[in-house]
Amino acid sequence: MTATEAPAAPPRRAQSRLRRIESRQALGFISPALAGLTVFTIAPVVLSIVMSLFEWPAWGDRSFVGVGNYVELFTSHPDFWPALRNSAIFTVLFVPLNLAVSLTLALLLSPRIKGRAVFRVLFFIPVVTPMVANVLVWKMLLQPNGLFNGISTSAFGIELPSFLSHPQWAMVMVVVMSVWQGMGYNMLIFCAALEQLPESVLEAARLDGATGWRMFARITVPLLSPAIFFTTVMTMITSMQVFVQPQLLTGGGPGNATIPIVMFIYEQAFTFQQMGLAAAAAWILFAIIIALTALQFSAQKRWVHYEV
Amino acid sequence: MTAAGTALALGACGTPSGSGDGGNGGGGGDNSGGTSVTWDMWAGSESDIEALEAQLAIAQEENPDLDISLQHSPWNDYFTKLTTNLASGNVACVTSMNGQRLSGYHEAFMPLGEEELATAGIDPADFTEGSLDIMSYDGELYGIPYDVAAMLLYYNKDMFAEAGVDEPEAGWSFEDFEATLDGLGTDGTAFGMGMGEFQWMSLPIAQAGVQPVTESGELALTDPAFVEASEWYASIATEGHGSLPPSASDTGWGEQEYQAGNVAMAVDGTWNAVSYLNNEAGFAAGMADLPAADGERLGLVLGSGYGISADCENPEAALQVLGSLVGEAAQDQIASSGRSYPARTSSQPLYFDSLDEEVRDEVQTTFDAVFTGLEGQRTTDDWAQVNEAVQPNLVTVYTEQSTMTEVLEQAQQQFGD
Numbered sequence A: 001m002t003a004t005e006a007p008a009a010p011p012r013r014a015q016s017r018l019r020r021i022e023s024r025q026a027l028g029f030i031s032p033a034l035a036g037l038t039v040f041t042i043a044p045v046v047l048s049i050v051m052s053l054f055e056w057p058a059w060g061d062r063s064f065v066g067v068g069n070y071v072e073l074f075t076s077h078p079d080f081w082p083a084l085r086n087s088a089i090f091t092v093l094f095v096p097l098n099l100a101v102s103l104t105l106a107l108l109l110s111p112r113i114k115g116r117a118v119f120r121v122l123f124f125i126p127v128v129t130p131m132v133a134n135v136l137v138w139k140m141l142l143q144p145n146g147l148f149n150g151i152s153t154s155a156f157g158i159e160l161p162s163f164l165s166h167p168q169w170a171m172v173m174v175v176v177m178s179v180w181q182g183m184g185y186n187m188l189i190f191c192a193a194l195e196q197l198p199e200s201v202l203e204a205a206r207l208d209g210a211t212g213w214r215m216f217a218r219i220t221v222p223l224l225s226p227a228i229f230f231t232t233v234m235t236m237i238t239s240m241q242v243f244v245q246p247q248l249l250t251g252g253g254p255g256n257a258t259i260p261i262v263m264f265i266y267e268q269a270f271t272f273q274q275m276g277l278a279a280a281a282a283w284i285l286f287a288i289i290i291a292l293t294a295l296q297f298s299a300q301k302r303w304v305h306y307e308v
Numbered sequence B: 001m002t003a004a005g006t007a008l009a010l011g012a013c014g015t016p017s018g019s020g021d022g023g024n025g026g027g028g029g030d031n032s033g034g035t036s037v038t039w040d041m042w043a044g045s046e047s048d049i050e051a052l053e054a055q056l057a058i059a060q061e062e063n064p065d066l067d068i069s070l071q072h073s074p075w076n077d078y079f080t081k082l083t084t085n086l087a088s089g090n091v092a093c094v095t096s097m098n099g100q101r102l103s104g105y106h107e108a109f110m111p112l113g114e115e116e117l118a119t120a121g122i123d124p125a126d127f128t129e130g131s132l133d134i135m136s137y138d139g140e141l142y143g144i145p146y147d148v149a150a151m152l153l154y155y156n157k158d159m160f161a162e163a164g165v166d167e168p169e170a171g172w173s174f175e176d177f178e179a180t181l182d183g184l185g186t187d188g189t190a191f192g193m194g195m196g197e198f199q200w201m202s203l204p205i206a207q208a209g210v211q212p213v214t215e216s217g218e219l220a221l222t223d224p225a226f227v228e229a230s231e232w233y234a235s236i237a238t239e240g241h242g243s244l245p246p247s248a249s250d251t252g253w254g255e256q257e258y259q260a261g262n263v264a265m266a267v268d269g270t271w272n273a274v275s276y277l278n279n280e281a282g283f284a285a286g287m288a289d290l291p292a293a294d295g296e297r298l299g300l301v302l303g304s305g306y307g308i309s310a311d312c313e314n315p316e317a318a319l320q321v322l323g324s325l326v327g328e329a330a331q332d333q334i335a336s337s338g339r340s341y342p343a344r345t346s347s348q349p350l351y352f353d354s355l356d357e358e359v360r361d362e363v364q365t366t367f368d369a370v371f372t373g374l375e376g377q378r379t380t381d382d383w384a385q386v387n388e389a390v391q392p393n394l395v396t397v398y399t400e401q402s403t404m405t406e407v408l409e410q411a412q413q414q415f416g417d
Helices: A012-052 A068-075 A080-108 A116-128 A131-142 A147-156 A167-195 A199-207 A212-240 A244-249 A261-271 A275-303 B002-013 B021-026 B046-062 B075-087 B099-108 B114-120 B131-135 B157-163 B174-184 B197-208 B224-238 B253-259 B270-277 B315-325 B328-337 B345-353 B357-370 B383-398 B404-415
Strands: B027-030 B035-042 B066-073 B094-098 B143-149 B151-156 B265-269 B285-288 B299-308 B374-376
Touching: A012 A275, A068 A275, A080 A167, A080 A212, A080 A261, A116 A167, A131 A147, A131 A167, A131 A244, A167 A212, A167 A244, A199 A212, A212 A275, A244 A261, A261 A275, A261 B383, B035 B046, B035 B075, B035 B315, B046 B066, B046 B315, B046 B328, B066 B075, B066 B315, B075 B099, B094 B099, B094 B315, B099 B131, B099 B299, B099 B383, B114 B315, B131 B143, B131 B299, B131 B374, B143 B328, B151 B157, B151 B197, B151 B270, B151 B299, B157 B174, B157 B285, B197 B224, B197 B253, B197 B265, B197 B299, B197 B383, B224 B383, B224 B404, B253 B265, B253 B270, B265 B270, B270 B285, B270 B357, B285 B357, B299 B315, B315 B328, B328 B345, B345 B357, B383 B404
Parallel strands: B035 B066, B035 B094, B299 B374
Antiparallel strands: B027 B035, B094 B299, B143 B299, B151 B265, B151 B285
C-alpha cells in the first residue's frame, strides 16, 4: 500500500449507514428542485402530450380525437405547411449567414485591433436590447417612407420596393434583421475560441509557411470546429423557434409569407383557442428540432476536432 | 407517478364547473350579510376605474340589500382573463362583453328573455334602435348594451381646402366619394387603407348593402355584391388614392395615418370622435357618415354591454345589478363624462353637452345622421378567426400581389361550411 492509495474502506455496516444518511440528506436538498421540475416542467410536458390528443378549446367541452390533430395539421390545415416552410427557409438562410457574419466579425476584431473591447460591446448591444425596440427601429428604416427608401430616392433616384409588404422581401428582411440582432452573441463565442487557439500549433503552421486563406481554412477553422459546432447547433435550435421578429416586423404577412411555426402555434392556442391543435404542432416542432440536432451530433465526427 | 398525478390535477383545474366552491369567487353566493354580486369589467387607467366606481356607487345605492363588488383588468388582458375564468368555472355574475366578441363567448352567458328583462327593470324601447342586436347572437339576447358606436368617415379639412375639394355632406353618395378621391389626387394621401375588421369592411358593406354573414349565420364572404364592393375598396389602393400599410403588422395603419395628418380621409369608429377632433397634429378635423349606395346606407351598430354569466348562482340579484348599470342614472353618468356614447336614448344628449363647444354641433349633427338606419352585425362562431385570417392578406391585395376575390374565396373555403 502506498501513500497515494485510497484510505482503507470503513467497515461495511458503518458505510451503509452513512450512505443512508447521506442519501436522505441529498434527497432533502434536491427535493425543492425536484418539486419545481415536476410542477413546472414535467407536468406541463405530460399535459401537453395529453392535450395534443384532444380537441381542447380554452374553455368548454373537450373530446378525445386521438391523432386527429396531427392528421389535420398534415393533411388539411391551410397554414401548417406554409408555417413549416417559412421556418425552414428562415433557418436555411439565417444559420449560415449568422455564423459567417459573426465569425468574420470575430476574426476582424483580432488582438491587433485597438479598442476591440469597445467594438465587441457595440456589436453585442443588439443582443441585449429588447427585441421590440430593435423591431421598431427596423420598421422605421424599411418603411416606404422610411430611411432606406428616403436615401435611395433622394441620392440615386431609385424607388426601393416596399420591403415588408412583399412576400419574398419580407422574409429576407426578417432574416437580415435577425442576423443583425443575433450576430453579437456568436461573435463573443468565436472571439473567446480564437483567443484559446494553441499558440504552438499556429507557430508550427507559420514555420511551415501557412499564411492567409490557407492558414484560415486548414488551421484556424479545424481548431475552431468545436466552437463552430456548438454555435451551429444552438443557432439552428433558436432559429427553428423564431417568433418575435416576424410577429412584430411583418405580423406573419403579407398573407402567410413570414409566419413561422412558433407563431402558428401561438395563434392556434391564443387567438383561435385551439389548444389541442397547438400542442400537436408544438410536438411536431419538438420532433423536428430533436431530429436535426441528433443529425448534427452524428455528423460531428466527420468534421469536429476536439484533440489539439 | 407524481407527474401524472399533477397533470391530472392540472387537468381537473381546467374542467368547467358551474357549481361548487369555484363559483363563489365570481360572486352570486350568499354571504352572511347581503347577497354578493361581482361585476367584471375592463379598465385601462385610474380615470377608467374612477368612472366605473362612480357607476358602481349608483348601482349600490339602487340596490342597498346587495353587496356589489367590481373587479377589473386592462382591455388587452380582459379576454385572456375571462377565458381563464371560464376554464376554471369562476366567471363573475355580471360580466362585460364586447359585441364583436360575443359570438365566441355566447355560451358563457344566460339568455335574457322577457321575464329576465322584467326582473332587471329594462324596457328595450329605451335603447337606441338596433342596439340590442349588439348583444344578441343567433336571435337570442345575451346582454344589454351600455354604449353604442358606429363607423364614420373622418376627414382632414385642411387637406380638402388645399386640394380645393368640397367637404362631404350628410347623405352623400359613393359617386361623391369617388369624385372626392379623384380631387384629392393619386399620390397615396387621399385615404388611409384600413386593416382592422370594421376599418376596411364598413365601406364594402355600405356599398354592397349586404353583410358577409347571412341572416341564418352562415359565412358569405363570396356573396357577389360583397366581393364586388370589396374589389372596389381595394381599387382605392391600387389606383393610387390610398396610403398602403407597409407591413401586415400595421393593423391600425389607416387610422394612424389620418391621426398623424398624412392622409385626408380614414374610416374609424365614433369612439375616436373626440380624440380626432382634438388631434395632436393640429389639423382641422371633420366627420361625415359613410356614403350611401342608391340612397340607402347600410351601417352596423357596434358597442359593448353587460351580460349575466350562465353559471351565476343568483341570477335575480345579478339582473337587478344589470338593471342599475344600464339604468338611467348610470347611463347619464357615462354620457356626461363624455367617455362613451350611451345606449340609452334619453341619456344621449348629455354626451354632446360634455364636449367642447366648438366641436359639439358637428359631432351631434354627424351622430344624428350616423345612428339612424343601422343594423346589428351578424357573425359566425369563428368570426374572430375569419378576421385574423383575412387581415394579413389585405396587404397583398393593396399591393396587387393578390386580389380581394382570391382572399375572400380562400377564407370562405377555410371557414365556410
